Amino acid sequence: MAADIKQLEKKYVGKEVEFRLLRFAPDKDRAPYFQSFRIKLSQGMTVLDALMRIKETQDPTLSYRKSCRMGICGSCAMQVNGFPKLTCQTQVTELNTDKPIEVRPLANFPILRDLVPDLRNFLKAHESIKPYVIREDAEELDHPTGEFYQSPKELEKYLQFAYCIKCGACLAACPTNATDHEFLGPQALAAAYRYVADSRDQGLEQRLEAVDGPNGIFRCHYAGACSEACPKGVDPSLGIQLLKREILKYRVGAAHKKPAPLAVTPKGLKRREGIPLPPEKTVGQ
Amino acid sequence: MRESTLWLFHLLAGAVLLTVLGVHYGVMHLSNLFGIDHATVLSFSSVSGRSGRFFYLVVYLVLLPAALYHGLYGLRSLIFELSFIGLVLRRWISRILILSGSGFLIYGAYAIIAGFLG
Numbered sequence: 001m002a003a004d005i006k007q008l009e010k011k012y013v014g015k016e017v018e019f020r021l022l023r024f025a026p027d028k029d030r031a032p033y034f035q036s037f038r039i040k041l042s043q044g045m046t047v048l049d050a051l052m053r054i055k056e057t058q059d060p061t062l063s064y065r066k067s068c069r070m071g072i073c074g075s076c077a078m079q080v081n082g083f084p085k086l087t088c089q090t091q092v093t094e095l096n097t098d099k100p101i102e103v104r105p106l107a108n109f110p111i112l113r114d115l116v117p118d119l120r121n122f123l124k125a126h127e128s129i130k131p132y133v134i135r136e137d138a139e140e141l142d143h144p145t146g147e148f149y150q151s152p153k154e155l156e157k158y159l160q161f162a163y164c165i166k167c168g169a170c171l172a173a174c175p176t177n178a179t180d181h182e183f184l185g186p187q188a189l190a191a192a193y194r195y196v197a198d199s200r201d202q203g204l205e206q207r208l209e210a211v212d213g214p215n216g217i218f219r220c221h222y223a224g225a226c227s228e229a230c231p232k233g234v235d236p237s238l239g240i241q242l243l244k245r246e247i248l249k250y251r252v253g254a255a256h257k258k259p260a261p262l263a264v265t266p267k268g269l270k271r272r273e274g275i276p277l278p279p280e281k282t283v284g285q
Numbered sequence: 286m287r288e289s290t291l292w293l294f295h296l297l298a299g300a301v302l303l304t305v306l307g308v309h310y311g312v313m314h315l316s317n318l319f320g321i322d323h324a325t326v327l328s329f330s331s332v333s334g335r336s337g338r339f340f341y342l343v344v345y346l347v348l349l350p351a352a353l354y355h356g357l358y359g360l361r362s363l364i365f366e367l368s369f370i371g372l373v374l375r376r377w378i379s380r381i382l383i384l385s386g387s388g389f390l391i392y393g394a395y396a397i398i399a400g401f402l403g
């Protein structure tokens with residue numbers, strides 16, 4: 001392994017690579033165009049590192065979004081050689097460095113400037129599905145007296161969908177979004193399933209307003225491109241199909257959901273010696 | 286009406302189509318399956334003879350709305366998904382499709398019933 005890395009370093013470090021970046025300044029350009037930059041690769045360089053190098057050394061006006069640089073914030077998703085990727089997680093050596101590497105803003109989004117997509121509608125779609133636990137016992141939510149019980153099996157039902165970082169890569173890959181800009185999109189729909197599948201939630205009916213409209217879930221044809229594009233291993237197309245099932249079950253009156261009850265604190269148990277006390281309660285005081 | 290209800294009808298219409306088109310296929314294209322001679326199945330007397338039978342009245346009256354609904358809902362989906370149109374225009378397209386579908390349904394049902402009554 002170490003030998004492999006050494007060999008890779010020998011092959012790539014110091015190699016000059018061409019990046020073709022999409023440029024667009026709405027105040028002066030009529031249409032986007034490509035501009036080429038050449039930089040020397042350094043060890044472990046990601047596409048985002050390359051963009052930062054270009055900005056620092058060649059063109060300080062280059063615009064892109066980034067924050068955490070470790071695949072968690074979801075800000076730096078872009079089209080790299082035509083595929084939506086988190087640029088902070090994409091090593092330049094993974095790509096064909098003998099040809100120019102093309103970087104554009106995420107597809108299916110309007111461009112704000114250079115590599116920065118306009119995420120407003122995307123985030124509005126996410127907001128429209130009410131991405132939080134909804135329950136009939138609102139009093140308990142507002143003034144909690146304890147925690148809701150949820151078994152590991154119940155958690156498994158939605159856990160993978162909770163890993164979404166809202167990077168927008170799935171929407172950029174979605175063929176329905178490419179031709180129908182009103183379509184709610186895989187991220188919002190998978191997020192809706194994340195809450196519908198949560199045993200603590202009772203909000204399916206409230207989410208139908210956004211999800212079950214003419215531009216909602218039934219426009220998805222299960223192309224599966226979203227699941228392939230997701231850098232966090234979420235499977236939005238699976239979530240969408242499961243949500244369709246939940247909605248149809250609800251429509252035919254077969255959706256019976258008892259929300260998770262409050263967890264009962266076991267009584268009569270004694271603390272073993274040497275185990276520290278739990279932190280102070282933050283709810284139910 | 287909610288999209289899920291429309292979609293459910295679309296699936297049900299698809300299932301109905303599979304069944305009645307099966308009957309159609311058997312009668313029209315599989316020689317002698319229902320005791321009908323393949324060679325004469327399209328002659329005027331065969332067509333009018335079938336139209337006058339109660340069994341075919343029911344088959345056609347089921348086939349017509351199922352085919353219309355399945356086809357027009359599919360057309361609506363295609364228009365929505367491939368034409369970059371906004372929500373207001375979508376509503377109008379739905380209305381136009383409902384109106385034209387109802388027109389075809391009334392006209393088709395009239396033809397079927399008239400054929401049955403002779």
Ligand code: SF4
Binds near residue numbers: 074164166
């Ligand atoms: S589902 Fe995956 S690709 Fe889509 S926004 Fe969430 S993390 Fe990004």
